[in-house]
Amino acid sequence: MNKPLPQPLIDPKQISRVAHLARLNPDEAERVLLRQELERILRSFDRLEWPDTRNTEPIYHPHPDTNRLRPDEVQSPFDPADLIHESIGQDGFLMAPKTME
Amino acid sequence: MTQIHELGALELGKKIADREISAPEAVRHALGRMDLLDSTVNALITISGRSAYQQAKAIQKRLDAGEKLPPLAGVPLAVQDNISTKDILTTCASRMLHNYVPPFSATVIDRLVAAGGIVIGKTNLGEFAMDGTNETSHFGPVLNPWSTDHLAGGSGGGCAAAVAAGEVWYALGSDTGGSLRHSCSHCGLTGLKPTYGSVSRYGLVANASSLDQIGPVAESAADCAAVMALIAGPDPKDSTTQPMEFKPEPVNLNGLVIGLPEECFLPDLQPEIGKAVQAAAHQLAVLGARIEPVALSLGEEAVAAYCLIAAAEASANLARFDGIQYGYRPADPKHDDLSDYYCHTRQQGFGAAARRWIMLGTLILSAGYYDRYYLQASKARRLVKENLQKALAQCDLLLTPVAPSTAPRPGAGPDDLYNTCLANIFTVSANLSGFPALVLPCGLDHCNLPIGFQLIGSAFSDSLLLSVGTAYQEATAFHQLRPPHVGEKT
Secondary structure, eight states: OOOOOOOOOOOHHHHHHHHHHTTOOOOHHHHHHHHHHHHHHHHHHHHSOOOOOTTOOOOSSSSTTOOOOOOSOOOOSSOGGGGSOTTTEETTEEOOOOOOO | OOOGGGSOHHHHHHHHHTTSSOHHHHHHHHHHHHHHHHHHHOOEEEEOHHHHHHHHHHHHHHHHTTOOOOTTTTOEEEEETTBOBTTBOOOTTSGGGTTOOOSSOOHHHHHHHHTTOEEEEEEOOSGGGOSSSSTTOTTOOOEETTEEEEEOOSSSHHHHHHHHTTSOSEEEEEESSSHHHHHHHHHTOEEEEOOTTTBOOTTBOOSSTTTOEEEEEESSHHHHHHHHHHHBSOBTTBTTOOOOOOOOOOOOOTTOEEEEEGGGSOTTSOHHHHHHHHHHHHHHHHTTOEEEEEOOOOOHHHHHHHHHHHHHHHHHHGGGOOSSSSSOOOSOOOOSSHHHHHHHHHHHHSOHHHHHHHHHHHHHTSTTTIIIIIIHHHHHHHHHHHHHHHHHHSOSEEEEESOSSSOOOTTOSOSSHHHHHHTTTTTHHHHHHTOOEEEEEEEEOTTSOEEEEEEEOSTTOHHHHHHHHHHHHHHOOGGGOOOTTTTOOO
């Protein structure tokens, strides 16, 4: 078995850091709830009797050897400008939000 | 006399081909059912009646001219609202994409439409297909046509509810940890989570890319097979798709070995589910299959690995939604900088449960947590796959329950992510390994709520699964049961 893991601890600073990485802006009440919930989840994981994986190679995909290359040719079936919703697009340009005075 | 909505998809397709029912008539009937029922069950987010009617008229014209079309031509279908449909809203049941109209269609849609399929509606789901009950939808939860005091299950409850309520004849949904299978089981339907790589994911709004798969939902395995025949196969736009042969043929169950993992019959499994699943195994034995006990650990580790991997991949996939090019834009006029704008947009655009998933995924991918959680989960994933392969080396298929209980009531589920994931204990292994899994109805509980069972096969055994499912349904009638009193307003 792997060595028992120490209890996780998420302090408020880590919640702020993760929220910034995730580009979220939770208020104080939500930060408290998130911290409690994430700690609870991590503790649940740590409590499990994980198998010994020291010599196990991780897999990130059901069929790890399946990715294939295709010719490097433009094949886009649509104009990216079509993605722009009419409420924020004008004459083929994107109206970006105002972020500076 | 059988009403149009009581026909299976293939049966309706045959009647349309034989010109006993016209394609526009089928569309009108579906729209009538939606008008009657959908304010109750809330299965649909968008109804594309006008374009469906235009397509139906075009198909009818071709049929009237004597053209022979594929078996499901003219049959209206619904599509889960996280599968892109050109010129039809695709919201993912999120405020973030409440106004998003894709300029392209998913490959599965292109293939079905080319074969005469008529997309008539987009179905409700948990936000970005991330929750197990569909209660996190921005458009409200989907109620179960069998009992509107219960949920249709999730995340893809809208697909199953639309078919069970007779609003459409089949649907396409996605399955990341069992959502398509759970909602089929809760609504008395047949549904396939195909082998990863057998159906293109191009145009599916990604939740967890290495787990997601698009699959059919219908009354019967034969209907699902007809849909798979149209959508399966390699797609240059999805490099994870594989060449595969999809040819379901009548199968003789004599000599087929079906493994029954005793570990599945947990003490907290609803007793009626245990009995119904055992009865399904007995029925398959009567048809000639040999039922053998097999060892298969379906421990919490698999669920934990799923939960971590799904959260990590979802946090990465949902990073693309920032409100700049499309989707939700907050009304606040000023922001300190662009980063501040992104944060506001995402905080307001995503619901609370989606934000929780994103935070968990971002946390375990960050320094100090990656090795201990994400890497550990990715190693456990290999063990889960090897474990399943080992069990399938002893038999042709595995038979398990789908869910520990029948359809839940609104608000009755656990309120934390980990315990929510635990409801997927029978289904996540198929997603982690990429193996196919078929759900078939096998009974009702004391509340008259449907019970389903699951058959899991080796990679690319989708044809065999559907053939065995068809053989089972030729000998049973559970798939023909209808929700009682659906649509009657009391």
